[in-house]
Amino acid sequence: MGLELVSNLMEVYTAEDPMAFDHPEGDPWADFREIMRIEWTMDFKYKHVLGKYSKFFIELANRKFLATECKGCGKVWAIPRPLCSDCLSITRWKELSGKGTLESYSVSYFVPAFMEVEIPYILAMVRLDGADTLFTHQLRNYGELDNIKVDMPVKVAYATEPVDHPMLLMHFEPA
Numbered sequence: 001m002g003l004e005l006v007s008n009l010m011e012v013y014t015a016e017d018p019m020a021f022d023h024p025e026g027d028p029w030a031d032f033r034e035i036m037r038i039e040w041t042m043d044f045k046y047k048h049v050l051g052k053y054s055k056f057f058i059e060l061a062n063r064k065f066l067a068t069e070c071k072g073c074g075k076v077w078a079i080p081r082p083l084c085s086d087c088l089s090i091t092r093w094k095e096l097s098g099k100g101t102l103e104s105y106s107v108s109y110f111v112p113a114f115m116e117v118e119i120p121y122i123l124a125m126v127r128l129d130g131a132d133t134l135f136t137h138q139l140r141n142y143g144e145l146d147n148i149k150v151d152m153p154v155k156v157a158y159a160t161e162p163v164d165h166p167m168l169l170m171h172f173e174p175a
């Protein structure tokens, strides 16, 4: 018996010293170049409570877009905040129309493997009508990249298929 005891073993190999030319006295890691590679399936559930933000997601499922309004200074937060970061007052929920303006965006041709999204991924920063802050989310259904312009009108669109996280109940698209 030996390595065949490791049922998920892929390979054992010798890693090269990537800095070999810099070591006049030889490879200092020579004793550690033998590498074992395994295939390891991890499957776990993560329980996540959405806390004071829950109502935002509950109403997204009802196709309503909520911000919060500060009872102290009147600032409207979208992304909602239970507590106003400016004056530390507790806020209240306020429904917005979901229409807004594209303030900025970035085009990403790389996303982590666990994100099953279309490439390129457009991350939009939107000032929703009635809000004092910017809301960041994916822009979809824009057609060609050249169609995306700063200051263009956009709107919240709602998921029509089941989603893996309530954040995916919405995205932005051209209005």
Ligand SMILES: [Zn+2]
Pocket (backbone or CB within 6 Å): 070, 071, 072, 073, 074, 075, 084, 085, 086, 087, 088, 089
């Ligand atoms: Zn405030």
